[in-house]
Amino acid sequence: MIELQEIDVTFDGKRVIEKLSLSVSDGEFFTLLGPSGCGKTTLLRTVSGFVNPSAGRVYINGQDVSARPPEDRGIGVVFQNYALFPHMSVYDNVAYGLRTAGASRARIRDEVPRALERIGVADHARKKPAELSGGQQQRVAIARALILGTKVLLFDEPLSNLDAKLREVMRDEIRDIQTRLGLTVIYVTHDQQEALAISDRIAVMNAGKIRQIGSPRALYTAPADRFACTFIGETSRLPSHLLPGHADVKKEAYVRPEHIRIGAAEKNDDLGFETSLERVTFLGARQRLQLRHGNARLIAEAPSDFIAGAPDAVIAVHVRRSDLLLFDEASA
Amino acid sequence: MSALVNAVARSQSRLSWPQPGRILYLCALAALAWAIITFLYVPLGSVFTTAFLQEDHTAGETIARLAGARNVRSALWNTFWMTGATVITVNIVGLFQVAALEFFKVRGSGILKIAYATPLVFGSVTAITGYNFVYGSSGAVTDLLAYVFPGIDRNWFHGWPAVLIAHTFLMTQYHFLFLRAAIRRVDFATVEAARSLGASPMRALVQIVFPVILPTIFAVSLLVLLAALTSLAAPAILGGREFRMLNQMILGLNSIRRQDMAAMLALLLGAISLAVFLALRWIERGQRYVGGAKTPIPMQRIVLKNPVASALVQSFAWLLFVIYATPVLFTILFSFAPSRSIATDIFPRNLTLENYRAVFGAQQTLEPLVNSVIMSIMAIFAVLLLALFAGRLITRTRSLIGGVVEFSLFIPWILPSSLVAIGIILAFDAPNPLIGGEVLLGSYAILPIAYGILIVPMMVRLISASMVGLDPALDEAAQALGAGPLRRFASITLPLLAPVLILVSALAFNDLVNEYTVSAFLYNPNNRPLGIAIAVFATANDPEALAKGLVYATLVMGVSFIIIMTADRFGLGRAPITAA
Numbered sequence: 001m002i003e004l005q006e007i008d009v010t011f012d013g014k015r016v017i018e019k020l021s022l023s024v025s026d027g028e029f030f031t032l033l034g035p036s037g038c039g040k041t042t043l044l045r046t047v048s049g050f051v052n053p054s055a056g057r058v059y060i061n062g063q064d065v066s067a068r069p070p071e072d073r074g075i076g077v078v079f080q081n082y083a084l085f086p087h088m089s090v091y092d093n094v095a096y097g098l099r100t101a102g103a104s105r106a107r108i109r110d111e112v113p114r115a116l117e118r119i120g121v122a123d124h125a126r127k128k129p130a131e132l133s134g135g136q137q138q139r140v141a142i143a144r145a146l147i148l149g150t151k152v153l154l155f156d157e158p159l160s161n162l163d164a165k166l167r168e169v170m171r172d173e174i175r176d177i178q179t180r181l182g183l184t185v186i187y188v189t190h191d192q193q194e195a196l197a198i199s200d201r202i203a204v205m206n207a208g209k210i211r212q213i214g215s216p217r218a219l220y221t222a223p224a225d226r227f228a229c230t231f232i233g234e235t236s237r238l239p240s241h242l243l244p245g246h247a248d249v250k251k252e253a254y255v256r257p258e259h260i261r262i263g264a265a266e267k268n269d270d271l272g273f274e275t276s277l278e279r280v281t282f283l284g285a286r287q288r289l290q291l292r293h294g295n296a297r298l299i300a301e302a303p304s305d306f307i308a309g310a311p312d313a314v315i316a317v318h319v320r321r322s323d324l325l326l327f328d329e330a331s332a
Numbered sequence: 333m334s335a336l337v338n339a340v341a342r343s344q345s346r347l348s349w350p351q352p353g354r355i356l357y358l359c360a361l362a363a364l365a366w367a368i369i370t371f372l373y374v375p376l377g378s379v380f381t382t383a384f385l386q387e388d389h390t391a392g393e394t395i396a397r398l399a400g401a402r403n404v405r406s407a408l409w410n411t412f413w414m415t416g417a418t419v420i421t422v423n424i425v426g427l428f429q430v431a432a433l434e435f436f437k438v439r440g441s442g443i444l445k446i447a448y449a450t451p452l453v454f455g456s457v458t459a460i461t462g463y464n465f466v467y468g469s470s471g472a473v474t475d476l477l478a479y480v481f482p483g484i485d486r487n488w489f490h491g492w493p494a495v496l497i498a499h500t501f502l503m504t505q506y507h508f509l510f511l512r513a514a515i516r517r518v519d520f521a522t523v524e525a526a527r528s529l530g531a532s533p534m535r536a537l538v539q540i541v542f543p544v545i546l547p548t549i550f551a552v553s554l555l556v557l558l559a560a561l562t563s564l565a566a567p568a569i570l571g572g573r574e575f576r577m578l579n580q581m582i583l584g585l586n587s588i589r590r591q592d593m594a595a596m597l598a599l600l601l602g603a604i605s606l607a608v609f610l611a612l613r614w615i616e617r618g619q620r621y622v623g624g625a626k627t628p629i630p631m632q633r634i635v636l637k638n639p640v641a642s643a644l645v646q647s648f649a650w651l652l653f654v655i656y657a658t659p660v661l662f663t664i665l666f667s668f669a670p671s672r673s674i675a676t677d678i679f680p681r682n683l684t685l686e687n688y689r690a691v692f693g694a695q696q697t698l699e700p701l702v703n704s705v706i707m708s709i710m711a712i713f714a715v716l717l718l719a720l721f722a723g724r725l726i727t728r729t730r731s732l733i734g735g736v737v738e739f740s741l742f743i744p745w746i747l748p749s750s751l752v753a754i755g756i757i758l759a760f761d762a763p764n765p766l767i768g769g770e771v772l773l774g775s776y777a778i779l780p781i782a783y784g785i786l787i788v789p790m791m792v793r794l795i796s797a798s799m800v801g802l803d804p805a806l807d808e809a810a811q812a813l814g815a816g817p818l819r820r821f822a823s824i825t826l827p828l829l830a831p832v833l834i835l836v837s838a839l840a841f842n843d844l845v846n847e848y849t850v851s852a853f854l855y856n857p858n859n860r861p862l863g864i865a866i867a868v869f870a871t872a873n874d875p876e877a878l879a880k881g882l883v884y885a886t887l888v889m890g891v892s893f894i895i896i897m898t899a900d901r902f903g904l905g906r907a908p909i910t911a912a
């Protein structure tokens with residue numbers, strides 16, 4: 001279990017993380033998600049010990065490790081650029097942790113080939129990192145981080161240097177390894193799709209603070225504030241005059257594309273209105289409609305066999321009351 | 333539009349140069365060919381013929397005589413072991429410096445950096461003078477040591493230990509320049525990766541950082557090797573009678589007119605230098621680790637949490653600071669001290685400009701200063717002209733001529749200074765038709781010419797490198813507007829190159845006012861340069877003379893400081909080593 005208590009981090013007098021607490025349970029795949037510059041890397045490095053918080057404590061498996069340097073925390077780290085040692089072979093990279101720990105030769109000869117085998121790079125053991133593809137480098141980095149048998153693994157945007165196709169493959173592989181070995185993972189990304197796909201729980205961060213923690217489904221269906229709502233998934237803001245009783249309730253209403261339903265209102269309390277079509281984007285299985293109602297632009301989805309009509313065609317849509325995501329106007 | 337301009341320009345550039353321009357071009361080409369043949373190939377050839385083609389004896393006999401001479405054998409042995417020892421000690425100090433400046437967070441690293449940079453401005457004979465002054469028998473540090481340990485031999489800074497100490501601390505400038513640049517390129521994420529696998533910062537430094545920059549460590553070690561191998565000022569001033577090195581032998585043999593032997597030894601140095609140069613090229617070609625991370629994290633300095641390690645690093649860093657700063661500070665301080673204070677006080681009681689007035693007031697002491705400045709400027713000016721023309725040949729024409737010129741002008745980089753000097757002596761100690769039947773030996777011109785040879789490789793390399801960077805379209809645009817080659821050169825190329833020309837000239841000036849080796853071989857009463865004057869004063873027992881030496885040293889340091897600081901802004905140390 002990893003626990004952070006009231007962490008403050010300042011760089012040159014600038015507060016980057018503010019009174020942040022969170023706890024990650026054993027075997028959990030926990031993701032820090034947020035726009036770039038919000039402090040995800042800093043928070044992760046606070047766990048690994050490379051950043052010294054100005055206040056707060058870090059506990060790993062119940063032990064206060066706040067004062068320990070990174071080398072004594074027993075945590076595996078996979079770096080964004082993999083950070084493979086360029087002058088060592090793949091084998092030596094993976095063996096490095098064992099050698100540093102003073103493991104016997106027999107143990108190294110036993111464990112390193114098995115680790116290489118497990119991640120499917122056994123054929124490349126003698127190669128230098130520069131001779132490997134991005135995906136292979138990634139695997140070696142994971143094997144290296146796991147060689148000491150650590151149960152805690154930290155990833156900082158591990159997929160950002162891979163192309164789109166490989167990204168999905170590696171994403172699933174990382175999740176498989178985590179499940180198979182029962183690892184506790186803290187994973188940093190700014191890609192909400194990736195976060196939704198891979199995590200048990202996600203912490204949405206902005207400007208050094210956690211805005212919401214929850215399962216991917218909870219975050220998507222019940223975002224706690226406007227930031228979480230607009231950062232995760234696609235949303236459109238409904239013009240306030242469409243809301244019933246809008247004069248009294250100062251609320252902002254957001255709606256997901258799949259909840260803008262085509263056709264006139266079906267039930268009494270549905271919000272029905274007419275829109276004009278601005279653009280249709282064909283995506284294969286679905287199509288994306290860009291609609292306009294007054295000054296508001298709305299994104300909706302339709303099956304791919306839906307004939308939307310020419311630009312400026314009038315399309316009637318409705319939104320169910322229960323699908324509205326409502327936030328106080330003050331919440332920002 | 334620009335396509336049109338280019339097309340017009342290209343069609344015109346195919347036309348031959350206009351008549352007067354063409355004649356000028358051919359004249360310049362002839363002058364360049366004459367300079368290369370006369371001042372590079374003829375002296376080099378003379379060294380070979382003198383070493384191998386004597387009328388009354390064979391090369392084998394020369395070698396046998398050298399091998400039979402006990403002082404030559406001991407100088408050879410001294411040179412070899414001193415070179416080996418220097419490479420080791422300089423690496424210990426240099427690697428530590430680089431780590432203290434770029435890897436560990438050390439308190440006051442800004443000040444440390446200035447102290448560690450002093451070998452750049454406090455080099456050669458100037459620095460040796462400073463070292464002799466503070467560590468020598470009447471030096472302030474020796475006073476202090478004698479106060480703490482009353483039984484100490486006041487003459488401790490003498491012989492091989494003094495030479496090794498001076499080498500160790502004065503030859504770290506290559507580490508400072510090149511190794512610091514290299515360590516900054518190491519991917520910091522690899523250091524953190526090692527630490528996350530249980531390695532302490534010290535262990536990460538030794539197991540990850542040093543191996544990654546190993547090619548650069550080798551390269552700077554080879555540069556140190558060359559510097560130590562051809563060291564002259566240090567053994568001449570500090571070594572005394574019992575510790576002599578190879579360059580001193582060559583100088584001595586030359587002065588007793590045994591030039592066959594001097595030439596043979598100089599060629600030995602030359603052969604070793606050539607081997608070292610080839611090794612450097614080989615290392616630079618095989619930059620093995622460039623395929624590291626695509627997006628390396630810039631190096632950051634690590635706070636040492638281990639109190640013992642931290643204390644060790646901090647105290648060693650500051651010990652080095654004291655070692656580096658003391659000679660410089662005392663040299664400057666005492667140059668402003670009354671001369672009677674120099675022999676007696678640890679600190680000067682009062683400061684005065686008396687010594688400066690004495691140096692600038694007397695013809696005899698002013699002369700070396702004036703000589704060095706004038707001869708350096710002469711050499712730089714001539715080489716600038718040559719480099720501008722040669723640079724154009726090298727960069728604009730892919731002809732055989734360009735290649736031959738480039739190769740030829742690079743030769744002096746590989747040659748030890750003493751070999752250059754011996755070559756000039758042998759080629760021009762009798763009337764030579766190539767220079768109108770004149771004799772150079774003993775003339776004023778011999779030093780500016782030799783200085784020119786020393787700075788040619790650096791200047792041509794840097795100037796032609798920046799010529800490559802010029803956009804040819806600018807020149808072509810001017811051509812399309814009707815400007816002739818000379819006008820284009822004066823109005824386009826020259827203004828664009830001006831900053832580089834000034835910088836390169838300044839660097840050359842810095843080298844030349846500090847020059848000792850070639851000066852020691854070639855100077856005569858007409859052109860005694862600063863380096864020689866400093867060395868004479870440095871070894872004087874008379875405080876008045878010593879004071880003047882300190883004034884010279886301070887002046888040279890001041891000039892060098894300004895030049896190096898300016899050059900540093902333009903990215904000194906980032907160029908490949910074999911190119912500069």
Ligand SMILES: Nc1ncnc2c1ncn2[C@@H]1O[C@H](COP(=O)(O)OP(=O)(O)O)[C@@H](O)[C@H]1O
Binds near residue numbers: 034037040
């Ligand atoms: N070593 C540092 N020194 C100063 N500021 C830093 C340092 N590291 C990060 N920051 C600043 O802290 C903020 C958060 O950075 P980071 O944690 O890298 O964000 P993220 O990983 O979410 O993109 C940024 O404003 C960044 O500029």
Ligand SMILES: [Mg+2]
Binds near residue numbers: 037040041042
């Ligand atoms: Mg980041």
